[in-house]
Amino acid sequence: MSASETRPAVEVSGLVKRYGSTTAVDGLELRLAHGKVLALLGPNGAGKTTTVEVCEGFLRPDAGRVRVLGLDPHADSGELRPRIGVMPQGGGAYPGVRAGEMLKLVASCAANPLKPDWLLDVLGLTNVLKTPYKRLSGGQQQRLSLACALVGRPELVFLDEPTSGMDPQARRLVWDMVAALRADGVSVLLTTHLMEEAETLADHVVIVDHGRVVAEGSPAQLTTEDPDCQQLRFKARAGLDTSLLTAALPEGCHVAEAASGTYIVTGRVDPQVVSTVTAWCAQQGVLAEELHVGRRSLEDVFLELTGRELR
Amino acid sequence: MLLAHARTETRLTLRNGEQILLTLLIPIALLAGFTLIDIISLPEPRVDSVVPRIFALAVMSSAFTGQAIALGFDRRYGVLKRLAATALPRWMLVGGRVLAGLTVVAIQLVVLGVLAIALGWSPSLPGVLWSIALGVLGALTFGALGVLLGGTLRAELVLALANIIWFVLLLAGGIIVRAESMPSGVATIVELLPSGALTEGMHQALNGAGPGWQPVLVLVVWGVLASVVAGRTTRLT
Ligand SMILES: Nc1ncnc2c1ncn2[C@@H]1O[C@H](COP(=O)(O)OP(=O)(O)OP(=O)(O)O)[C@@H](O)[C@H]1O
Ligand SMILES: [Mg+2]
Numbered sequence A: 001m002s003a004s005e006t007r008p009a010v011e012v013s014g015l016v017k018r019y020g021s022t023t024a025v026d027g028l029e030l031r032l033a034h035g036k037v038l039a040l041l042g043p044n045g046a047g048k049t050t051t052v053e054v055c056e057g058f059l060r061p062d063a064g065r066v067r068v069l070g071l072d073p074h075a076d077s078g079e080l081r082p083r084i085g086v087m088p089q090g091g092g093a094y095p096g097v098r099a100g101e102m103l104k105l106v107a108s109c110a111a112n113p114l115k116p117d118w119l120l121d122v123l124g125l126t127n128v129l130k131t132p133y134k135r136l137s138g139g140q141q142q143r144l145s146l147a148c149a150l151v152g153r154p155e156l157v158f159l160d161e162p163t164s165g166m167d168p169q170a171r172r173l174v175w176d177m178v179a180a181l182r183a184d185g186v187s188v189l190l191t192t193h194l195m196e197e198a199e200t201l202a203d204h205v206v207i208v209d210h211g212r213v214v215a216e217g218s219p220a221q222l223t224t225e226d227p228d229c230q231q232l233r234f235k236a237r238a239g240l241d242t243s244l245l246t247a248a249l250p251e252g253c254h255v256a257e258a259a260s261g262t263y264i265v266t267g268r269v270d271p272q273v274v275s276t277v278t279a280w281c282a283q284q285g286v287l288a289e290e291l292h293v294g295r296r297s298l299e300d301v302f303l304e305l306t307g308r309e310l311r
Numbered sequence B: 001m002l003l004a005h006a007r008t009e010t011r012l013t014l015r016n017g018e019q020i021l022l023t024l025l026i027p028i029a030l031l032a033g034f035t036l037i038d039i040i041s042l043p044e045p046r047v048d049s050v051v052p053r054i055f056a057l058a059v060m061s062s063a064f065t066g067q068a069i070a071l072g073f074d075r076r077y078g079v080l081k082r083l084a085a086t087a088l089p090r091w092m093l094v095g096g097r098v099l100a101g102l103t104v105v106a107i108q109l110v111v112l113g114v115l116a117i118a119l120g121w122s123p124s125l126p127g128v129l130w131s132i133a134l135g136v137l138g139a140l141t142f143g144a145l146g147v148l149l150g151g152t153l154r155a156e157l158v159l160a161l162a163n164i165i166w167f168v169l170l171l172a173g174g175i176i177v178r179a180e181s182m183p184s185g186v187a188t189i190v191e192l193l194p195s196g197a198l199t200e201g202m203h204q205a206l207n208g209a210g211p212g213w214q215p216v217l218v219l220v221v222w223g224v225l226a227s228v229v230a231g232r233t234t235r236l237t
Helices: A048-056 A077-083 A099-108 A116-122 A138-150 A168-183 A195-201 A219-224 A243-248 A271-284 A298-306 B002-015 B017-036 B046-076 B079-084 B090-118 B125-150 B155-172 B184-191 B194-207 B213-233
Strands: A010-019 A022-032 A037-041 A063-068 A084-087 A156-160 A187-192 A204-209 A212-217 A230-235 A254-259 A262-267 A289-294
Touching (some): A010 A048, A022 A037, A022 A048, A022 A204, A037 A048, A037 A195, A048 A063, A048 A156, A048 A187, A077 A084, A084 A138, A099 A116, A099 A138, A099 B002, A099 B079, A138 A156, A168 A195, A187 A195, A195 A298, A204 A298, A212 A219, A219 A298, A230 A271, A243 A271, A262 A271, A271 A289, B002 B017, B002 B090, B017 B090, B046 B090, B046 B125, B046 B194, B125 B155, B125 B194, B125 B213, B184 B213, B194 B213
Parallel strands (some): A037 A187, A084 A156, A156 A187
Antiparallel strands (some): A010 A063, A204 A212, A230 A262, A230 A289, A254 A262
16 A cells, blocks of 8 residues: 555544634544545534535635645645545536536546546436536536546545435436445545435545534444444324333333324334334234334434434 | 636637627627717717727727626636636636637627728728737736626626626726817826726827827736736635
8 A cells, every 4th residue: 555545535633614703613523534435414504515615725724734635725725636526515617608518628627537428428418418507407517517526537526415406316326426436446525414325325424513523433333333222113193192102111212203103212122122012003003014123324313413403 | 728718718708698799799889880870079080080999898898897797607606616626727717718808809809890991991000910919908907807806796796896887987988988088187087097098099009100108008007906906806706
């Protein structure tokens, strides 16, 4: 392994960024190992885009140390920019520019670009090659933006909500591309609101809130840390009285109707607990449907850490 | 890289209906209108007095108003950030726009010059050469002012201001009414405006012995000042 491969691709410590009186990022720590995929999760306004833009060298940190591919993204931007790919959260093209024209322009800015036509084909944009950017659909604009981020053969890519606004097919395509990048040794830092995306793609998940890291680890680590926090979910008629069930369950288990007709028992779920639940259902004269025992989902962890209120 | 960037910028300008209206259709209409219709009193042949005004207007329209609006919205839509995120060096980001601006001015002057010749304009060769040199200088000066405006403020504000300034300079800045036919105090001020200086320089270049040092100096000073300030205030978003 060469020196550049042992050093992390992105290293952020004590990062602070303020906008006037708002502190967007408040002492954030982050480390993306070379060739890995890191997903930044967090509610709206948590500071994800701000963090990414600091790493890209577009924003200057108020405090903290940021190293990207071993470089200072602001001071060494001339050296860094040719080596990274950037997909911003929105925009990034002239309104009147044709899709093909835009990608060719960005490709012409790179020393050794991928073939634009090939990339447009892979991303399913060949039929809108001559369509002006402003007339592309939201998902097509996103795909063009991804193409622009990748065309320069970067060593590290920043993808800010890469699949927002995409249909399921396009989303899978992007996931496949991220997996392919990783297989090629490209490091990827992405932000997302989709738990499934983070679980599928990321080696390392960092959950941020109010500009700070509230949890991090591999998806498996984040969801199984606590053996007493397993779940049993099932669906039944809405509005059942669960007090009898609560009384019948062992100490440390809780039951709640999470959504109308969806019940979740949390705690150490053993065979005895499953039998108690089904017995209770039989007493109530209801059939427990979609009964499922498992780890907490990443979404549960996320909601638990960041609260349920809207930002 | 530079050429690809300049080519894209030029194509986008020529494809944009509002830009065409501003940079070509309005100057063409005014050139024909003022030459053929007796709206303002001008010495014969009328076309000789109209051409310098229209050349100055054309340069101001594309290099200042057009550039400022395009830049304002390109910033809004994240285009500058997109390009800055590539290997394109910072100076080329500016260089490409300058080159595109000069290309558009060249197209304008050729189209308007051909139309003027059809209307009976017969310039001298030195006059034409001087006016080309002034066109380049004017494009750089107004371009710097356009970047200053378009690179600093919000897109909507840029749109409003760039149009208002265009209109005010057209009517009162020495383009339609030349400084010499204004009261002397006002004339001195108007000659120090980039619009007044460019019109005056074009007029002396095409109908006199050369552009004269004052208009050139005025344009250079405005251009340098605007570039220095724009270099500090221009933002990518
Ligand atoms: N240009 C700006 N000026 C002032 N405040 C800003 C600016 N950009 C972001 N903020 C504030 O900084 C905080 C973090 O914003 P940021 O865009 O980083 O969040 P995010 O995690 O990317 O959110 P989202 O999921 O909605 O994209 C928010 O409170 C936001 O209001
Ligand atoms: Mg964001």
